[in-house]
Amino acid sequence: MLRRMKKDGVHPNLATFKVILSACGHAGCVDDANACVNAMRELFGLRADTELYDCVIDLLGRTGRLDDVEEKISLMPVQPRLESWLMLLGACSNQADLQRGEYVANQVFEMFLECTAPYVILSNMYVAAGRDSDAERLLSRMKEKGLMQSGECSYIEVDGVVKKFSCDDRSDPQEQEIHDELGRLERLAADADFKATSHGDVASDNTSCYHTERLAIAFGFSCTVHKSSLFVAKSAQMCSECHVFLKIVSKVCDKEIIISDSTGVHRMQDGACSCAN
Incomplete structure (x- = not known):
């Protein structure tokens, strides 16, 4: 299409190239x-803005070229956005590059003081590396800074993006999809002799308000079909019923489920938890 535009004398703009680069990123066409x-630069005289640089960063991160991503961020003629750093951090997570991930997260900690995402992503990386105590320490630091709500909320990271779930927030555009997925998981657990009950108050539309770790896990299942593990950070203590439910889900769905709550890290696999309860 770009070649046809050039042939027909149609001058592309930055939006044109953002679409092309996004497509290249998903296809891995570096x-x-x-x-x-x-x-864009030589034939059409266009100068890249931060969003276009982010398209390039996303492409390089998807293809595992972390050195190139880091160099691209350091040489950008415009100020890198928070999203630029989080793309690099997400790529570090996907490539299991913990050393680089720690460096990038620390950069974000210093530049964007109110951002919760690097804490959750780096905690996820610590858990994946078996460094549960470091994950607990980092989330405790997050709570001390007032970045994690003291009430009932859970956080999950998918592809470098952190999503928060709270019981009193019903504005999520994917709410129905998440509840449908949670219903599927509860039916699987029920078939395995777990008797599920609803948690919290019943809303006016008769939809139960579940404990937030269940919502986060359901979202994770709907978005990460091929991932072997899911990590959720929860601000409060997980209840015993959710603990049993998620252990059964880990068994019937053959997926590792890791919950970091106020008591520590619970690594659930094949129906058992690392806490031995």
Whole structure:
């Protein structure tokens, strides 16, 4: 389409190249992306903005070229956005590059004081590396800074993006999809002799308000079909019924479920938990 635009005398703009680079990112076409960036500059005289640089960063991160991402951020002629750093941190998580991930997270801690995402992503990386005590320490630091609500809420990270769930927030556009997935998991657990009950108050539309770790796990299942593990950070203590429920889900769905709550890290796999309860 870009070649046809050039042939027909239609001048592309930055939005055109953002679409192209996004497509290249999902397809892993690094060489094509570089050619488009060069054409944008040399043939059409366009200067990249931060959003376009983020497209390039996302592409390089998806293909595991973390050195190139870090170099791209350091040489950007415009100020990198929070999203730029989080893309790099998410790529570090996907590539299990914990050393680089710690460095990037510390950069974000210093530059964006109110951001919760690096705490959750780095905690996820610590848990994946078997460093549960470091994950607990980091989330405790997050709570001390007042970044994690003291009430009932849970956080899950998917592809470098952190999503928060709280019982009193019903504004999520994916709410029905999440509840449908949670219903599916509860039916699977019920078939395995777990008797589920609803948690919290019943809303006016008769939809139960579940404990937030269940909502986060349901969201994780709906978005990460092929991932072997899910990590959730919870601000309060997980109740005993949710503990049993998630252990059974880990068994019937053959997926590792890791919950970091106010008591510690619970690593659930094949129906058992690391806490031995």
